[in-house]
Amino acid sequence: KAQAAADQQQAPEKINQAPIPMKMDRKGTDVFIEMTAQITNIQIDKNVTYNAWTFNGEAPGPLVVVNEGDTIHFNLKNMDPAVPHSMDFHAVHAAPSKKFIDVMPNEEGNFTYKASNPGVFMYHCGTKPVLAHIANGMHGVIIVKPKNGYPTDKQVDKEYVIIQNEWYREKDLDDMTNGQPSQVVFSTKALKEGMPNTNGDTFTLKEKPLLAKVGDTVRIYVNNVGPNRVSSFHVVGTVLDTVYLDGNPQNVLHGMQTVMLPASGGAVVEFKVVEAGDYTIVTHQFNDVQKGAAAVLRVTED
Amino acid sequence: KAQAAADQQQAPEKINQAPIPMKMDRKGTDVFIEMTAQITNIQIDKNVTYNAWTFNGEAPGPLVVVNEGDTIHFNLKNMDPAVPHSMDFHAVHAAPSKKFIDVMPNEEGNFTYKASNPGVFMYHCGTKPVLAHIANGMHGVIIVKPKNGYPTDKQVDKEYVIIQNEWYREKDLDDMTNGQPSQVVFSTKALKEGMPNTNGDTFTLKEKPLLAKVGDTVRIYVNNVGPNRVSSFHVVGTVLDTVYLDGNPQNVLHGMQTVMLPASGGAVVEFKVVEAGDYTIVTHQFNDVQKGAAAVLRVTED
Amino acid sequence: KAQAAADQQQAPEKINQAPIPMKMDRKGTDVFIEMTAQITNIQIDKNVTYNAWTFNGEAPGPLVVVNEGDTIHFNLKNMDPAVPHSMDFHAVHAAPSKKFIDVMPNEEGNFTYKASNPGVFMYHCGTKPVLAHIANGMHGVIIVKPKNGYPTDKQVDKEYVIIQNEWYREKDLDDMTNGQPSQVVFSTKALKEGMPNTNGDTFTLKEKPLLAKVGDTVRIYVNNVGPNRVSSFHVVGTVLDTVYLDGNPQNVLHGMQTVMLPASGGAVVEFKVVEAGDYTIVTHQFNDVQKGAAAVLRVTED
Ligand SMILES: [Cu+2]
Ligand SMILES: [Cu+2]
Ligand SMILES: [Cu+2]
Ligand SMILES: [Cu+2]
Ligand SMILES: [Cu+2]
Ligand SMILES: [Cu+2]
Ligand code: NA
Ligand code: NA
Ligand code: NA
Ligand code: NA
Ligand code: NA
Ligand code: NA
Ligand SMILES: [Zn+2]
Ligand SMILES: [Zn+2]
Ligand SMILES: [Zn+2]
Ligand SMILES: [Zn+2]
Ligand SMILES: [Zn+2]
Ligand SMILES: [Zn+2]
Ligand SMILES: [Zn+2]
Ligand SMILES: [Zn+2]
Ligand SMILES: [Zn+2]
Known part of the structure; x- marks a missing residue:
């Protein structure tokens, strides 16, 4: 337990990148989203900081809100100097082996897909082992607002x-x-x-x-x-x-x-x-x- | 494992309060319920007795059945000499910080709320740490009968x-x-x-x-x-x-x-x-x- | 961990029975199914073989597909020389104490019941301890095709x-x-x-x-x-x-x-x-x- 406590203390040499805000623009039903995979310290408990893998320095990552039927033009920059990262939006229809693929360290990737289903969807890094990428902080929510709203x-x-x-x-x-x-x-x-x-x-x-x-x-x-x-x-x-x-x-x-x-x-x-x-x-x-x-x-x- | 077995044997000095029956009366749609938080031994396995925190000496506590739309006038007596207890009925709409609050040892509390939704609801002690109060036995069920019954x-x-x-x-x-x-x-x-x-x-x-x-x-x-x-x-x-x-x-x-x-x-x-x-x-x-x-x-x- | 690895290696003396195929015949809405409880090695990981309790040498067992309303005439042969086995189809209405009962080693049992509900149902050995019989491999799926199909x-x-x-x-x-x-x-x-x-x-x-x-x-x-x-x-x-x-x-x-x-x-x-x-x-x-x-x-x- 002492070891665990020690592990959870922030080592001074760890990378800690200042959060880069997500960008989002819209032209009609085309939505342009820029997100950044980065390593950022996240305070998770009163005395515990986690050197997290994040989207845009947040864990969970920034909230994305689009409309049913929008086309998402997604740009992912990977500021992690060592580990590839990627993006799997549950809201879209896309071949994972083409559109949810790894972006190498210091590179960026561009992907286009439609958000055709309304709902409250998870997004997350889909790089293997996915368990580690999610558990280290690479998760968030994309809301797709229903075309005709909710009855309530x-x-x-x-x-x-x-x-x-x-x-x-x-x-x-x-x-x-x-x-x-x-x-x-x-x-x-x-x-x-x-x-x-x-x-x-x-x-x-x-x-x-x-x-x-x-x-x-x-x-x-x-x-x-x-x-x-x-x-x-x-x-x-x-x-x-x-x-x-x-x-x-x-x-x-x-x-x-x-x-x-x-x-x-x-x-x-x-x-x-x-x-x-x-x-x-x-x-x-x-x-x-x-x-x-x-x-x-x-x-x-x- | 020997230690666990020893722990589970009933220590002779433990408090073991005889079950006090729940009381329930009705006047129109006003229902008057009296329950008692008490410490009572519960046999949970062939050779295991648990010195439980209970409602009315049962674990789960006594079944409560009311009608959709009833107003519940609830009285909780706390016979536990040392630990506060409380009541959270999932069936009701009530501000927890006012109506699900702790009743101190040897005191009682009175709370009024409506059961406006039909269903099979859990109730439980809501005193912190809630995990311990539920796991020690303070849980039960309140059935709210639907006004128009079930189609079946x-x-x-x-x-x-x-x-x-x-x-x-x-x-x-x-x-x-x-x-x-x-x-x-x-x-x-x-x-x-x-x-x-x-x-x-x-x-x-x-x-x-x-x-x-x-x-x-x-x-x-x-x-x-x-x-x-x-x-x-x-x-x-x-x-x-x-x-x-x-x-x-x-x-x-x-x-x-x-x-x-x-x-x-x-x-x-x-x-x-x-x-x-x-x-x-x-x-x-x-x-x-x-x-x-x-x-x-x-x-x-x- | 070394012990676990050793445990998972196939001991040469273990029984390993060649899979007997399931038999299935139909006359109108009467379906005649013959399955065999048997001990068969199943490769579960690249370097792990499990000396499984199986239906017909598969784990999960063979897929059964019937129609809503069919009557199933089920024959279970138990080739396990030591352990009784049985069959619990989730798809049927039957008194478990009569129709899901143990078939002794080297014996067989015959059971008749209707598949009156459409769906994707589990089946499994129901012999105690059920946990062990399922975990050792005695599970599978019976699909009951809906009389009027699915709307889609x-x-x-x-x-x-x-x-x-x-x-x-x-x-x-x-x-x-x-x-x-x-x-x-x-x-x-x-x-x-x-x-x-x-x-x-x-x-x-x-x-x-x-x-x-x-x-x-x-x-x-x-x-x-x-x-x-x-x-x-x-x-x-x-x-x-x-x-x-x-x-x-x-x-x-x-x-x-x-x-x-x-x-x-x-x-x-x-x-x-x-x-x-x-x-x-x-x-x-x-x-x-x-x-x-x-x-x-x-x-x-x-
Ligand atoms: Cu990642
Ligand atoms: Cu996912
Ligand atoms: Cu309590
Ligand atoms: Cu609750
Ligand atoms: Cu079995
Ligand atoms: Cu079952
Ligand atoms: Na998906
Ligand atoms: Na309102
Ligand atoms: Na509630
Ligand atoms: Na009836
Ligand atoms: Na069943
Ligand atoms: Na099609
Ligand atoms: Zn990742
Ligand atoms: Zn779709
Ligand atoms: Zn409705
Ligand atoms: Zn309590
Ligand atoms: Zn409500
Ligand atoms: Zn219906
Ligand atoms: Zn079995
Ligand atoms: Zn039925
Ligand atoms: Zn529909």
Whole structure:
């Protein structure tokens, strides 16, 4: 355990690249996205920094939001001096052996594909061993907004993104394969400028709650990026009035206490908060809460 | 292992409070429920007694059944001399920071909320660390009967409740967080007076089967209270003709061999038994069956 | 670890029975199936052979395909000289204590039941401890074709079966109960003569991909036979346009990135491949991919 603690301390010689922001432009239904694979220190617990493999210095990576039917023109720059990286968007139809391929260190790659299905999709580096690339931080969420919206759009007052991921002993593939995660964490990503945008850690969303007002219907775009655990997504103090599995408007469930999310599974969940106070968001697999997986939604009168 | 066995033997000085029955009264749609947090020995295996934290001396706690739309007036007495406890009903809309709060040792708390969603909901102590409070026995089920019933109500001949929970090495939070459960168990709770009502153990529902007749359509209200494992709920020898996820009449599946239950997930499942004999109910994650998770349904000619 | 490696080497004195093919005949809606429980070496990894308990010398066992409404007349011969075996078809309604019973070594048993529900069902030996009989290789899939087909039948161009199962240290019940699987594997079974038909191993479906053409809609009948793990079934590079949970035409989901399969859970999944290249099929619980769980679908122009 002392060794593990020592391993998790940041070695001074490790590369730590300042985050390069993602770029995104749109011309009609053509969307131009530039992302960077880079090595950046991420604080994952009060006293633990992880020398992460990231997209754009965030882990999970930056939120991508496009429209159903958009064509994505994707540019990936790899600033990692030693390891190839790549991008697998779950939202697209593309031959992985051509469009999700490795970009070598200090090179870049360009890929084009359509986002033809609405939903809350995972993205991740697909370079082998994929387990290590995801566990080291190369994961995120792409939301594809449905052409005709959700039937419940008009009732929704607040919208947030929540992502669940695991952290293992740093860079230890054995531990990722056979061990228990050291941390299981939640993060949020900004849907609009000024909204909170966090890395996956054990404390931020407890100390700085998400906010809503009494009477609000809150929508959460959620994805469990794993790499290994399934999630039993639950909001304490309410019932999920509407759930769209994987965020597809056709996959509707009602009145759910808890949503089962496979590894890489997503959902749009909506619920009404009728009373002021703090509501904890968890995976109801409580050993993962014990390792960090909780966020607070603070509801105030006005 | 010798140490674990020793740990699990009941120390003579441990508190063991005789079960106080739950009280429940109704005036119109106002339901008055009194429950007691107490420390009671629960036999969980042939030679293992667990000095459990319980609701009313049962683990899982007593079954609560209310109607959709009811207002619950809930009183929690805490007889535990040392540890605060609380109550989180998944069935209700309530600010957890106000209505699911800790009741101190030897005190009581009163809380009011509505049960506005039909289903098979988990309840549990929500005091931190929640993992320990659930794993030590503070969990149960509240059924909220749908206002207009289930579309299949008329076909159902027998109804039972089945709950899945795990037991860990007694009071060992490390083991709850990282270890394997020592036992995974099923229990049943009485829907009416005279029906079987058991604690979560490895043997009772094998030795004293639930009963049905040839030709019966059997309904089971099931919930997997965890705290950590998901469940692959299955009845050997039949197919689940109708499944209502989380017990909501709107979430219907047909012809399922197995239902995926997240931690805290529930369902109403219905199936017809066409032949006399013994039908084993399991989670199809068979390592959990190896640890105890099975019950028998005995079907007789008449 | 040296001991484990030694355990996994094939001892020369172990029984290794040549596979006896399954027999299947039909007269109207009466189907006559003969299967054999036998001990056969199965190669599960490049350098690992498992002295498996099998149906007909395959693990998973031979694919069974019947029609909704068929009556199955099942004959099980047990060639295992020492251990009783049995058969539990998830597809049928039958009293397990009469029709899923043990067949003693060197004996045979005859059982009749109806396959009244359409779907992609698991079958397995149901002899205690069931965990060991499944983990040692006694599992497979029975497809019950729906009377009126699937609404999407006409769009489908290629059909395959994929099964996920785990392998543990050979014959080690402790490891099956508490340990991590040594391998998690995929296999395919031939729907027609000449199609690939493999055992559950870590390499064959990577080296000899399944095949499709650009523009094809591919259907996969999938089941996760466990015995312990759940599966997050995913096809890299596409979205599952249509999913029928447990293969029942009534349980439809659309546009899913990943399907949650409980232990013994099945599905029919359909997706279109729009570009030539290699598409990897995985469980998105990537520690299981690290242990072998992947298959390749190769899509060519023509
Ligand atoms: Cu990468
Ligand atoms: Cu809860
Ligand atoms: Cu408690
Ligand atoms: Cu089974
Ligand atoms: Cu067997
Ligand atoms: Cu993926
Ligand atoms: Na609203
Ligand atoms: Na809740
Ligand atoms: Na009936
Ligand atoms: Na069955
Ligand atoms: Na087609
Ligand atoms: Na994909
Ligand atoms: Zn990478
Ligand atoms: Zn609600
Ligand atoms: Zn609806
Ligand atoms: Zn408590
Ligand atoms: Zn049936
Ligand atoms: Zn229906
Ligand atoms: Zn067997
Ligand atoms: Zn598609
Ligand atoms: Zn549809």
